[in-house]
Amino acid sequence: MGLFRNLTGIFTILLILTLSFASSNAIQIKILNTCSYTGWAAANPGGGRQLNQGQTWTLTNVNGRGRIWGRANCAFVRDGRGKCESGDCDGRLECRSNGRAPNTIAEYALDQSNDNDIVGVSVVEGFNIPIGFSNLTGSCTSQESKCTGDVNGACPTELRDPGGCNNPCTVFNNNQFCCTSGNICEATSYSKFFKDLCPYASTYPSDDDGKSICPTGIDYSVVFCPSSSSEDVARSPPSNPSGDSGFLFKILNNCRYTVWAAAIPGGGRKLNHGERWIIDVAPGTTSARIWARTNCSFDDSGIFRCQTGDCSGVLECQGYGQAPNTLAEYTLNGFSNLNFFDISLVDGFNVPMEFSPTSSECSRGIRCTADINGQCPSQLRASDGCNNPCTVFKTDQYCCNSSNCGPTNYSRFFKNRCPNAYSYPKDDQTNLFTCSGWTDYNVVFCPD
Template sequence: MGLFRNLTGIFTVVLILTLFFASSNAIQIKILNNCSYTVWAAANPGGGRQLNQGQTWTLTNVNGAGRIWGRTNCAFDRDGRGKCESGDCDGRLECRSNGRAPNTIAEYALDQSNDNDIVGVSVVEGFNIPVGFSNLTGSCSSRESKCTGDVNGACPMELRDPGGCNNPCTVFNNNQFCCTSRNICEATSYSKIFKDLCPYASTYPSDDDGKSICPTGIDYSVVFCPSSSSKEVARSPPSNPSRDSGVLFKILNNCRYTVWAAASPGGGRQLDSGKTWTINVNPGTSSARIWARTGCSFDGAGRGRCQTGDCGGILECQGYGQAPNTLAEFTLSGFSNLDYIDISVIDGFNVPMELSPMSGGCNRVIQCTADIIEQCPAALRVDDGCNGACAVFKTDQYCCTSGNCGPTNYSKYFKDRCPDAYSYPKDDATSLFTCPSGANYKVVFCP
């Protein structure tokens, strides 16, 4: 019995020492949301967390390999089930899998060969928000890995996604962009666009420029919307100092009935006939939209539903609306310091709409005011609206998921009635308009 007690004591000391050294070497990664908007941070492994502006989330006892990313425009219920516009991980708040493209990724592989960590930022799966990855403690001679350029603003039309700028592999799904048949692949015209804006990020599968090597044993920081370096600012479209206070969008309901206006970003508001709602949108905002919802009913907590344009059953929208809905879309201070504006009926039509500048020396007025609902093809008809063909048939012909599509009989129906509006995903030549940065805008329902 005495020997047993001695062995037990020795085992206890060894266990305590093991736990002490393990905890002293445990790696932490501090995640900070420095964006002006809410980000739903995600980590695999690690889970997920909502981070409002300025909030942090620290991952402890990190080891092995993994990734961290930010999700945008999310809505989750009390059980943590819902969806995000970008970076969604199977509809869960607590991620158990990688996110859906496009998403800017902070990657790490700890304690690799020669006692080194390999960390970096990647836009191989596209871009949704700026991200920086750097060391918090210890000595690391490698530069910070980050991507802070205005990728969304400069994104080619064929790569644009409601949540950001997609990667060409997801869009075209071929070996040139996915690098599936060999271990080494080359830069492409698309990866060069990303590289020009984010020189310190990996832009295609064999691009190691975004990787930093640090000695094992130090802690790290992942920052959403980090400060831009002077080099990246010079490579990005310049901002207009006069717009630091934001761009005003005046939304007017000129319909004879109530609509529930929605904006992403921006939220939502009930607008009775003749009422207005003005929102302030940050310069540099991309892939944003404004629309009207009809047939809505909300309780005192802002929960309910709408017959058209519903955004997850909430008054204050945190994501895009459900088809059918007529859309006013915009990207501010985009490529060449221009605002890109359009009206789209790709997701169908519910309310007549006008989008026009109120200032800034631009006089482009875009409208879609035809009687589309009354003459809507039978296959697209729904209560209070006319659906988009993609929402009904969900095929590549109408959704253009492969990136190569043309007009159809259904898109021609919309185009004949609203010639200035997007009628299918590749309808850029006659539907995308620009204004010099510096304008404020007006959106009118039933102009």
């Protein structure tokens, strides 16, 4: 019995020492969301978690190889099934597989050769949200791998995706971009686009620049929307006739709520309060428009819908939005090489708006900021907006299918509140503004 007690005591001490050693070497990765919007963190292995702004999720006892990424614009039901606009992992909240491109990825391979970890940020599968991947000891070959440039805003047209900026392999599916031949592939114009905006990230399969080597046994942090330095900020293209750029339209959401900006041409973008989206529009563009969509979400079947301004249930609009919606309309280099622009309530009203040129030679802008939704006639009231009489009544009097239409009581309701905006289709005399020369434009939702 004494020997048994002694052996038991020795076994207990060894077990405590083993557990203590294992605990001291257990790797943790802390995931923090500093974005101004909700993100759904994902890890394979690890699962997934909704992270509101400022919230943290810690992965414990991490080992081997894996990846961490953020998902955006997700909707899940009680059983954890749903859909995300970017980074979706088979419709699960708790990921069991890698996410759908495009998604910015924090990759790791722990305890590799020579007792080292290899960690880094990759945009090989595209970009959806900014990410930084840092070690917590300062003992690595570099302090942080990150991608914080405005990749979505500057994304080439052919790589644009409702969830972000896609990768060329997914879009074109050939060996040049996918590197499937087994050889070391080279940089392309697309990988250079990503590298210019994110010099501290891997941009194509053979690109090791974004990887850090760290001694095994340290902890890490992954941050969504880390603070960016001046060298990470996206460079705006030139806005003059001699450059390759067209006219820049700077779209700002100053509303206290989220809107989903839409543009034809341009597509669409989710904008939280204070966020900006810049689109580059070619000279000679005609019949273009910009508007805000409100109360957008995925329904239970995973379909994207907006209460106002919806464009066939997609984030990247390919056609005009559904009324009611306040419109910023424009034509570039039209008659006599003038730009024509206006705010229109012909399709109704949903969000206050300002539309103004930035040139000192063409400084007059337009505003429509009245409380039209609150004062909307009962016949025109709609969910989250004030509809137009043509949509409601569908008669020539309001739709102006002939040349004889004129103002009505409903158009006067809009005109009294926004005298510089179009109130019915033939309302041209005081509401169409012109600008000569080369200028950029600001479109502000809910201007001060």
